Amino acid sequence: MKNPEVALRHGSTPLRPRARLIQAIGEDLISNPTIALIELIKNSYDADASLVEIEFEPPLQQGKGAIVVKDDGQGMSLAILQSSWMQPATAGKKLKRHSAKGRRVTGEKGLGRFAAARLASRLHVESVARQPHNKIVADFDWDSFHDEESFLDQISCDWQELRVGPRTKTGTILRLEDLRDTWDKESFRHLRAELSRLIVQHGSSDQFSITLNLPPAYEEMTGTVTLPAVLGYPHYQMSGSIDNLGILRGEITVNKDTHKLTIPIKLKGGRKPQCGAFSFDFKVWERDDLSKLADTLESTVRDLKRDLDEAAGISIYRDSFRVLPYGGLRNDWLRLDLRRIQSPTMRLSNNQIVGAIYITADENPLLRDQTNREGLVETRALNDLRESIVFTLAQLEKFRYVKKRSKRSLPTKGSLFSELDLETIKSAILERYPGDTVLIRLLQDREKKIKSSVKNIKEVIVRYRRLATLGQLIDVILHDGRTPVAAISNESELGLRDIERERDADTLRIKVRKHFQNILRHTEILAGLFRRISPFGGRKRGKPTITTIEEIIAESFAIFNGRMTQLGIKTELPRTKTELTVDAAEMQQVLVNLIDNSLHWLETMPQGKREIEVLVARINGSLEILFSDSGPGVPDDVRDFIFDPYFTTKPDGVGLGLTIAGEIVEEYDGSLELVSPGTLNGATFRIVLKRRINAGADAE
Numbered sequence: 001m002k003n004p005e006v007a008l009r010h011g012s013t014p015l016r017p018r019a020r021l022i023q024a025i026g027e028d029l030i031s032n033p034t035i036a037l038i039e040l041i042k043n044s045y046d047a048d049a050s051l052v053e054i055e056f057e058p059p060l061q062q063g064k065g066a067i068v069v070k071d072d073g074q075g076m077s078l079a080i081l082q083s084s085w086m087q088p089a090t091a092g093k094k095l096k097r098h099s100a101k102g103r104r105v106t107g108e109k110g111l112g113r114f115a116a117a118r119l120a121s122r123l124h125v126e127s128v129a130r131q132p133h134n135k136i137v138a139d140f141d142w143d144s145f146h147d148e149e150s151f152l153d154q155i156s157c158d159w160q161e162l163r164v165g166p167r168t169k170t171g172t173i174l175r176l177e178d179l180r181d182t183w184d185k186e187s188f189r190h191l192r193a194e195l196s197r198l199i200v201q202h203g204s205s206d207q208f209s210i211t212l213n214l215p216p217a218y219e220e221m222t223g224t225v226t227l228p229a230v231l232g233y234p235h236y237q238m239s240g241s242i243d244n245l246g247i248l249r250g251e252i253t254v255n256k257d258t259h260k261l262t263i264p265i266k267l268k269g270g271r272k273p274q275c276g277a278f279s280f281d282f283k284v285w286e287r288d289d290l291s292k293l294a295d296t297l298e299s300t301v302r303d304l305k306r307d308l309d310e311a312a313g314i315s316i317y318r319d320s321f322r323v324l325p326y327g328g329l330r331n332d333w334l335r336l337d338l339r340r341i342q343s344p345t346m347r348l349s350n351n352q353i354v355g356a357i358y359i360t361a362d363e364n365p366l367l368r369d370q371t372n373r374e375g376l377v378e379t380r381a382l383n384d385l386r387e388s389i390v391f392t393l394a395q396l397e398k399f400r401y402v403k404k405r406s407k408r409s410l411p412t413k414g415s416l417f418s419e420l421d422l423e424t425i426k427s428a429i430l431e432r433y434p435g436d437t438v439l440i441r442l443l444q445d446r447e448k449k450i451k452s453s454v455k456n457i458k459e460v461i462v463r464y465r466r467l468a469t470l471g472q473l474i475d476v477i478l479h480d481g482r483t484p485v486a487a488i489s490n491e492s493e494l495g496l497r498d499i500e501r502e503r504d505a506d507t508l509r510i511k512v513r514k515h516f517q518n519i520l521r522h523t524e525i526l527a528g529l530f531r532r533i534s535p536f537g538g539r540k541r542g543k544p545t546i547t548t549i550e551e552i553i554a555e556s557f558a559i560f561n562g563r564m565t566q567l568g569i570k571t572e573l574p575r576t577k578t579e580l581t582v583d584a585a586e587m588q589q590v591l592v593n594l595i596d597n598s599l600h601w602l603e604t605m606p607q608g609k610r611e612i613e614v615l616v617a618r619i620n621g622s623l624e625i626l627f628s629d630s631g632p633g634v635p636d637d638v639r640d641f642i643f644d645p646y647f648t649t650k651p652d653g654v655g656l657g658l659t660i661a662g663e664i665v666e667e668y669d670g671s672l673e674l675v676s677p678g679t680l681n682g683a684t685f686r687i688v689l690k691r692r693i694n695a696g697a698d699a700e
Contacts, residue, residue, distance in 0.1 A: 039115035062180060075136075081127070133166065198321070198322050238250055268603060284400070334390060336393075339390075367381055391651045557573065567602060612627075626685075
């Protein structure tokens with residue numbers, strides 16, 4: 001029998017953090033000195049300051065120099081100094097969320113004072129409050145907190161309270177000595193760029209300004225921090241708001257032309273955004289068209305591009321104060337440059353946009369700060385904010401594309417290689433120089449080489465078209481392939497467990513057989529998926545074969561079966577058997593692109609109103625396919641552009657699907673066109689095939 005447990009002693013002990021916790025938190029939470037200074041400016045803003053002056057005293061080298069931060073705010077009383085600065089992580093700002101002026105306080109975690117420890121080794125504080133109207137002086141030696149042995153409550157900071165004259169202005173001065181970083185021209189340029197858009201008085205008369213006083217070597221960056229002049233002259237501007245129901249109301253302006261829009265935000269799954277209501281302002285420049293603006297501003301294109309580089313990006317402002325690091329230098333948090341690479345004609349790059357997203361702590365409670373104050377916590381609300389912003393930008397991109405396209409002549413309809421046809425030149429030479437056998441032979445040789453090259457290029461294009469279509473199917477492959485792979489893995493683990501545990505041979509045989517049957521069934525599912533997508537690999541063009549268009553349609557829809565089931569889409573496919581001689585994979589590419597487009601837009605429709613209908617008919621020796629869906633349809637203002645390479649109304653679309661489909665159909669002497677809405681009232685496309693269409697009767 002075991003001895004019973006007997007309590008020898010009992011009690012309780014408080015947690016006593018070591019003194020070095022101050023330095024550890026400062027270094028971990030605040031990654032660089034610019035962010036540290038911004039935290040101190042936030043404190044001034046919360047204290048209702050209208051002006052913050054930041055002075056740098058040389059030598060600005062590590063272990064030397066000083067930074068002085070001075071504001072004209074309400075100042076600190078001795079009680080506030082002892083309760084706020086002396087008590088890290090105080091809940092004061094959580095309990096009192098607005099300042100005396102009515103400003104929404106920018107910090108709630110009470111960690112701002114760690115910024116001072118991040119910037120310098122020593123801090124001298126002087127502050128005058130209104131009530132009581134005395135001066136508080138305090139000194140903090142942050143290096144004393146490095147002691148490995150000392151506890152936090154063993155380190156004392158000296159303070160004193162002084163009487164001042166009745167006319168002494170309120171405010172706070174922070175003198176930070178023995179800097180932890182070296183400051184140079186690049187540091188100041190980055191600091192000024194960050195401070196220039198730190199605070200935006202969006203819809204408010206409340207004024208707040210920041211002044212930099214720098215050594216003579218950096219005189220050009222001394223003075224009140226302002227935005228560069230180029231930001232007042234965008235080529236395009238869009239402003240507006242998105243409400244809690246996901247309704248976008250905006251206004252796009254170019255020159256004096258204004259376009260208003262009111263449309264619902266279409267998020268994946270058709271859900272409403274969880275991020276809460278917000279407003280926005282986007283300014284866009286064509287960076288290859290800055291010469292006139294440079295003359296207007298008496299500047300140079302190079303300087304304008306530099307100013308745009310420093311200001312570019314889409315920033316987030318909460319209660320007028322910027323949320324870092326969004327919109328910072330090289331912070332492409334919306335992946336705009338990737339969208340630009342995928343669709344260069346249509347999309348805007350990050351360095352073309354200076355944007356602002358305005359949120360509030362009260363209206364957007366699900367958009368919460370990370371502990372280190374560098375970004376928002378990754379949640380569904382933040383993802384919805386991203387998706388809503390990209391959707392909004394897509395409306396601006398569509399407007400910009402239409403404006404630019406209307407200034408250019410429409411492209412000549414015809415084959416991509418029609419300009420390489422030498423038939424006209426050949427006829428002219430034969431007529432003018434009928435006896436010049438050398439010239440004629442040279443022309444014939446050149447014609448053969450061009451035709452051979454065109455054939456090779458077409459083969460390469462075919463491969464790339466198929467690979468592009470395969471890329472569109474990645475989500476389908478991942479979605480439909482994940483379940484059988486997981487099932488196979490699960491059945492294998494269960495089989496191994498049964499082999500280890502089961503002692504009866506007959507029972508084991510029955511269990512293992514069942515596991516293998518399930519594995520075989522899921523393997524067949526995977527094999528079917530791979531068979532359906534294999535035509536879109538980078539193989540050579542297939543030889544045309546006799547098949548039926550209905551079989552091709554059925555195979556194309558089968559690829560998306562899992563996704564269509566998940567979305568609850570009702571389909572009506574033709575049941576006839578219409579023969580034709582084609583490369584089946586090419587026809588599948590056409591249909592896959594149409595289906596993929598429909599699924600995207602049908603996802604934005606309510607459940608129960610998601611339908612696709614396909615009709616097939618022979619008309620005057622041609623084969624016609626009508627493809628209709630019940631989606632939102634194609635807006636009238638973009639109907640003329642949907643077949644342009646890289647044009648798309650999808651927020652994250654590439655804009656090649658319809659272009660690829662149209663080129664394939666043209667190779668069969670056919671056409672792909674958008675027609676008036678069919679019975680489903682969404683988008684309706686008509687495919688007409690004229691070549692290799694068998695004339696045999698349709699069979700039921």
